[in-house]
Amino acid sequence: MTAAFRTTAAGRLKGAKPVKISFDGASYAALEGDTLASALLANGVHLMGRSFKYHRPRGVLSAGAEEPNALVGIHRDAARKTPNVRATVQEVYDGLTAVSQNRWPSLAFDVGAVNDIASPMFSAGFYYKTFMWPKAAWKSVYEPTIRASAGLGVAPDKPDPDHYASRYAHCDVLVLGGGAAGLSAALAAAETGARVIIADEQPAVGGALRFETGSTIDSAAGWDWAQATAVKLAAMDNVRVLTRTTAFGYYAQNMVGLVERVSDHLADPGHDLPRERLWQVRAKRVIIATGAIERHMVFDGNDKPGVMLASAGRTYLNHFGVLVGKNVGVFTASDSAYAAAIDLKQAGASIAAIVDLRDNPAGPLIDQARALGIEILSGRTLVRASGNLRVASMTVRATSGGPERTIPVDALLMSAGWTPSVHLFSQSRGKVAFDSATRRFLPGDYAQDCVSVGACSGTDTLADTVKDAVAAGEKAAKAAGLAKTVGTKVKAETSESWAGGMVGAAPGAGPDTTGKAFVDFQNDVTAKDIRLAVREGMRSIEHVKRFTTNGMATDQGKTSNIHGLAIAAEALGKEMPEVGLTTFRAPYTPVTFGSLVNHSKGRLFDPTRRTPFHAQEEKLGAVFEDVGQWKRAWYYPRAGEDMHAAVNRECATVRKAAGIFDASTLGKIEVVGPDAAKFMELMYTNPWEKLESGRCRYGIMLREDGFIYDDGVVGRLAADRFHVTTTTGGAARVMNHMEDYLQTEFPHLDVWLTSISEQWAVIAVQGPKSRDIIAPLVEGIDMSDGAMPHMSVREGKICGVPTRLFRMSFTGERGFEINVPADYAAAVWDAVWAQGQKHGACAYGTEAMHVLRAEKGYIIVGQDTDGTVTPQDAGLDWAVGKKKTDFVGIRGLKRPDLVAKGRKQLVGLRTKDPKVVLEEGAQIVADPKQPIPMKMLGHVTSSYWSENCGRSIALGVVTGGFERMGQTLYVPMPDKVIEVEVVGQVFFDEKGERLHG
């Protein structure tokens, strides 16, 4: 069945496959190649949505990406529900299901339309003024209600099942727009051999040639030339032609973001196709050929369904073969609309009349219209369009006033002229300039290596457009380094011109009128609203825009900005450029989150780093915790154990027998060169020159301001080689910090840094049995206390593979850290584990590690320090070389406030009740009865139950803490106050005998 408004007299879809679509539950016949808008219009459906604020019935305004009205939901399945899709952009496929938005209970009868009647309440800025009282109601009543009743489509409520592809691309010349200008420029550039990418947002190239049927290029119909040129370009190895691809953002250094819609137009995209492909293109030169967007006329009722741009009416006819009406009125201030009237008349529609603001329009198109018998009402204005769910009549009078005449119509085409599409130019930080002769903004000063050609730079005729474009294409290729010039020739002819038009409200929609003459359809802003903004004191377009929301909808004011500016300028009695033009920002049209998030979801949201022992730990039942990007074994619960029980057992086992711990995530840096020790002297507070090869030292690194930045054990492997360890979290930044100083402050030193964090996997074996466990596996290292005392490092073999064996401890027990090359790690772990089993050892996780080190008062940088703690504050004065004359932070440490009394110092805290475990972060006060706000003395930094001590233990920073030993302080909590005693940092084996025992 053929749809009622489909004509055979025009259009390019003849012979296309018929498909079925549904809109709000009703089924309609469509043709492949239709947009949802053209398919509905073919069936006589003009009502496609309700407006944002007033819920007014709306149809299509345009036939393209600028569409502000016909926004619908596209529902593919339960998870694929895309809101706010422009019906003028969505291509049909068999089974397409679309629903209207912002209406209840139905599109034709919408309760929300009461807002239209009550519209005086909802004038511009109403929400700043109306809902002021009571203040508390804004959050609880007004805002939620306004948000629920205003607004557009509903966001999908299920995770996005689609995938999105990504591509970085590079080219000599990037052409944005595939109309006559873009194609000519691309061709000229491509024929020099330049690498060219040309992108167009439509399913096929052609731009305005889609509707401008009177154009001839290289002796072919314009549209046919465009398609042939695209085929020719696509066949060239140096050219990529991207259709359905929108350039949405123009960023620094000619980086342009494109989004290609790969499968939204397909009935069954299958599993493999991405929904969209994001292109991030870096171009040596960019040619902007984005054309122009037709402006509507601003008059009362210009938003009735059936009222649309002349170019839209012409596109629906000449491309889709759809008559937008059978008795069509036209309202214009330029010649363009005449071409639409002529095309429609010739296709069999009757033209009720052409209402032309101009007193004496003249030219070939006007002559042709007259010759076809079309009534031309020149020097007249259209004061009102009437109709309920569709336009039914237009009311006309002389521009100067006088009697009105009402003419029945079923569609109304309008044209106020063309606005050059300077969005991308403006996004490139180019400055637009006002051309006062034509009252439009054109590209002025360029900020990047780009050029605008064709209608977007104000060229009004096709012949000039292609001539300029060819020259621009050749010039861009040359600038990009291509020497060859081929002399591409493209010749175009047309009888049409895009010059002329008007800006602002039409006569009849002036300050003295009361009708709703829409400027911004999507945000429901009328000419009256703009004038109100000026009356309320807004002087700059930036203020007018924010007060009225003109141009702030998702269509970014493509049709409304210039009218809004003109009306504001008139009300202010100023010229348009004095009031200003808002800056265009990305995205040009809405971009899905999916394409921007792209691969970075699920397993690719962020890298998950696992140590070489991960599988072994999993096998032992480890529970893992996230430490930065790492998965670290947290604790190893056995049957029936909760975390508390597991950690208690692990802590006790380490001190009784031994524990096996994965320390691989610690950062490691190999510092190599004859000046290695000199460099270490400068980076750490400790002295290094005299450290013997084979020995280790605990080092503290400061920032320039004297505060602790990182810490770790450093082993000296040779006179010119150190094996430095850092905290897990500090690995990358410590490396950068050291490299930064080496390159900028100490470039005279002969030393190099290499990250070896992942070269060496590390198994810590800690506890009285540690040596017994390891010794049988080790070759070539004497592990006796005499030969290998605490804080020493040896190179040899373990399990037949190389090892750097450290004797060191973060538990206070005799301990070793076995470094092995990572690919061998799992095998070594298995061997160590088997040995450990013989000696009653267990695996322990990061939680037990934390408890064990706290029992010994060993700090964790970032937990017990917070970037405001000096070595002195932390009780680590001993680690600062007293004789040293220089290291990073040495001057910071001498700052008066860092040596003053009363600094917060790290101390131990013993709760009076040994069973009470303090909360980390809890505040500490001297007098819990003082009025709130209390004077805080510090806070708890580390707190645990210690099975080894049989009580709770805690560390905290306390003002003047070292002088408060034995004092009782208080930790106020919501339900009680906890008494604590200030004690030393060490809770277990205070003399440190077990390190050697």
Add this chain to the structure above:
Amino acid sequence: MADASRIHPLAGRKVANPAVTLTPAEPAARLSLRARPDAVAALSKALGVKLPEMPKRSATSKSGGRAALWLGPDEWLVIDTAGGDPLADCAKVKALHSAVDISHRNTAILVEGKGAEATLSAGCPQDLSLTVFPVGACSRTILGKIEVVIWRTGETAFRVECWRSFSAYAFDFLEEAARDAPIAA
């Protein structure tokens, strides 16, 4: 004694489609080599590879089993896939340098096929076209959210080196990216 054979962090993983294959590379010996220009000749001789001194260049030994990739003005990544010991070779050189064993720090993924370039271009912002990034070109750059070294070993073959713990991300990323390689060249 434990079995001293190396376990590849990506052992068992493989992706193949009509446009591209992803394969974990065989274990290799690797060296981070740092030296100033005056040591280049001696190190080149000892390694049997003329250390490249231009950005994005690599050089290989006569047998092809060893390569040196330029990573910075004083930095090379030496990769030996032939069972050699480049660390020992450098140890004989008296000229000032730093040689650090990173054989196990890095691992590599081989990305091969006519869609290899497109696959990498999903996550690497560099121009990897054959004219700009010819066979032998190499660069320390990014892939998605991680740092990698990309080395073009053939017109349609790349070696992607990354740190061990990032290799799962690298492989996962390339696996996702590879889906698009047969669809759009």
